[in-house]
Amino acid sequence: MPPALPKVQAVSALELERDYVSSLYALLAERISEARAHRASVLKTPADSAREAYEREFAAERLAKEIGRLEGAEQGLVFGRIDRTDGTALRIGRIGLHTEEADLPLLVDWRADAARPFYEATPVHPMDLRRRRHLRLEDRTVVSVSDELLDGTAPTDEDVVGDGPLTEALSARRTGRMHAAVATLQAEQDEIVRSAHRGVTVVQGGPGTGKTVVALHRAAYVLYAFPRAAEQGVLVVGPNSRFIDYISQVLPSLGENDVVLTTCRELTGVSVDTVGPFDTARLKGSSGLADALAGLLRVHQAPAGDFTVRVGRELVHLSGEEVAMARDAAVAAVAGHNPARQVFKDLLVDAVTDTMQRDMGDLLEQIDADAERMTGLDLDRFTGAAQRRVEGAADPGPAHELDLDALRAGLLDDAGVDAAVETLWPRLLPGDLVKALLTNADALAEHLPRLTAQERPLLLRGPDDPWTDADVPLLDEAASLVDGPPERTYGHVVVDEAQELTAMQWRMIVRRCPSRAMTLVGDFAQAGPVATARDWKEALSPHVGARFKLHNLTVSYRTTQEILESVRDLLTRIDPDQKPTRSLRSGESPRTVTTHPDELVTAVVRELRAQSTAHPGELLGVVCADTRVGELTAQGIADHARIVPASEARGLEFDGVVVVNPEEIITTRPGGERDLYVALTRATKRLCTITVQPG
C-alpha cells in the first residue's frame, strides 16, 4: 500500500495550481478579446487621407500580430513555477501576463531575466530558489505537477517530488512536428539560448543533442531580448521544406509568428525544381564561382577604350583614360553593376560637357584672338558694351559660356548617348551574367583557371537548360553583383543543419545579415555530398575570420544509448575526431533483418505491421535511398509510415525507424556513409535495419 499522505499532497498542490492556471487562461482570453475589439474599432475608423489609411492598416496589422502572439501561446501557456527562499513565487510561461493591480507579473515570460533560475538553478547553485516546479497541462488543465527541491530542505506537505519532466518529455510519442522544449530546456542549452553574445554563435553536437531546439529557442530569445535585431527581423534557414514543415510550429507556440522560416532554395524567390548532378553541384558551390562572376562582370564595365558621342553636328571624344576614371569612380560610388551604370553615365556626360565647354572656350578665344590681330579691337569688350547699350542689362559674362545644365540634361536623355554607354557598360540581368559564364567554355577557362580540364565541362550548360538547385546561389550572387545588395536583410539569422551549406550558400546567407549576428547549428559528421566545408573555420573564415563562439552539446536527447553504440564504428569512419555523444536514454537494442531482394518490400511491411501492433499510435519512419522512394510509395508503404529519402532525413525524428537497404543508401550518393549515419540516428525508441542479401 502506498502511503496516503503523498497522494493528498499531490491533489492539493494540483488543485492549487489548477485554480491559478485557470485564472491565467481567463486573463489571456480577456487580452485576446481586448485586442480583437481594438482591431475591429481601428478597422472601422474612417481614413480621410492615404496617410491615415496607411496608419490604420499598420495599426490593424500590429494588432493582428499581437492576437496571433497571444493565441499561439494558448497551448501549454504556463509550465513552471519557482519558489524563492524569501517565500515569493513566480509562474513561468510562454508569454508574460501582467495586471495593473499586481506588483509581480502573474506570468513571467520564459525569456525574462527573472525566469533564468528556472533553467539554471541546481542544488549546488540554487540561485535563491527553494523549489522548482514543472506543471504539465492538457488543454487548459493542469494534469500533473513535479517538484525539485534545490535548497537541501526536506519535502513538506506542499511539495510533489516526482518523475523528471524531461524524462517524460523525451519518452512522449512523436507527432511528426517538433514541439517547443521550453518547459525542460537544459542548463547547457539555456546558456546558449540566453547568451548576451551578439556576434556569431556556433553550436555543434551529435544527432539529437538539441541543436534545433537551441536554434529555435535562441530565435525566440533574440526577438524578445534584442529589440533592434527583432525590428530588423529574424530569419531561420533549414535544409529542405520537409524540415521546415517539421519545425514550423515551434516558434508560433512560443508566441513568435514574426520569423521568416525558409530554405536557401526559397530565399531568393527563384523557382527551381531540378537537382543537378552532385559533382556539378559541389563545383557550383565553391567560392571560386563568386570570383568568376565578379571577373566576368568587369568585362561588361568599360574594360578599355575611349568614348565618342555625337552632339548635334559635333563629335565629342573622351580618351580611354577619362573613361577609365569614370568607370573606377562609378564602381567605387555604388554597389551593383546597374546602379553603377547610371553613375558611369552621369560621369561621362559631365566629362562630355566639360570637354565641350573647354573646346568652345578654346574656339571662341581663337576667334577673338584672330579678330583682334586683324582689327586691333578687343572684341569681347566691344560686343559686351554694345549688348549693354541695347538691353540696359548687367554684364552677361563671357560670350562663350554654354548653358551647361540644359546641355547635361539633354545628353542624359539622348538616345545616342545611351546607346554609346550601352556598348561600354550594358544593362544586365542576373541570369544573363550566370549564363554568360556557364554557357561559354572560354569564359569558364578564363575565369575559373584553377578548375581542371575535367572539371570545367561539368559546369557547362545549354542556354535554355532549366536552373537547378545549385544555380540558386549563383543567381543570388549575380543579383548582388548586378543590382546591389538584397533589399530584405535581417537583424539575426539562424541556420540549422548548417554543415550542409556550400561556400556560395554561405555568401547568400551572410549577405542577408549585415550585422553578422547569427546562430549556426550543425554537425559536420552529418554533412551531405554537396557540402563544401569540412569544419566551421573553413565555412566561416571568409565572412567573420575566427570571430565566432563555439559551443558543444554532448548529451543526446533523442537517440538511445544502444542506438548510439551501434553507430559508433560508422562514426569513427566518417569523422574520427568527433567526441562521442552520450545519451540520457536507454531502450531496445537495434535489430537487423536480412532479406532476399525480391522480398524487400514484404519485409518492410512485415516490420512496420509488427511495430504498429506492438506499439500502437507511435510514429514510424522508413528511411531509404532516394532512388527507392518511388517503389516503396507505389507499394503502399506510406499507409504504414512516413517514407523519407535519406537525402532529406537530416533533423527529422520518429518513434520507430526502419532503415531500408543500408548498402543502397551508401552507394546512392557520394559520401553515402554520412547519409546512413543520419538515417540510423532518427529513432527515439526503436531501430530496425533491413539489409538485402544478394541472390
Ligand SMILES: Nc1ncnc2c1ncn2[C@@H]1O[C@H](COP(=O)(O)OP(=O)(O)OP(=O)(O)O)[C@@H](O)[C@H]1O
Ligand atoms: N531540453 C529538452 N527538453 C525536451 N526535449 C528536448 C530537449 N532537448 C532536446 N529535446 C528533444 O530531443 C530531440 C532531438 O533534438 P534536436 O532535434 O534539437 O536535436 P539535433 O541536435 O538538432 O539533432 P540532429 O543532429 O539529428 O539534427 C527532439 O525531439 C527534441 O525535442
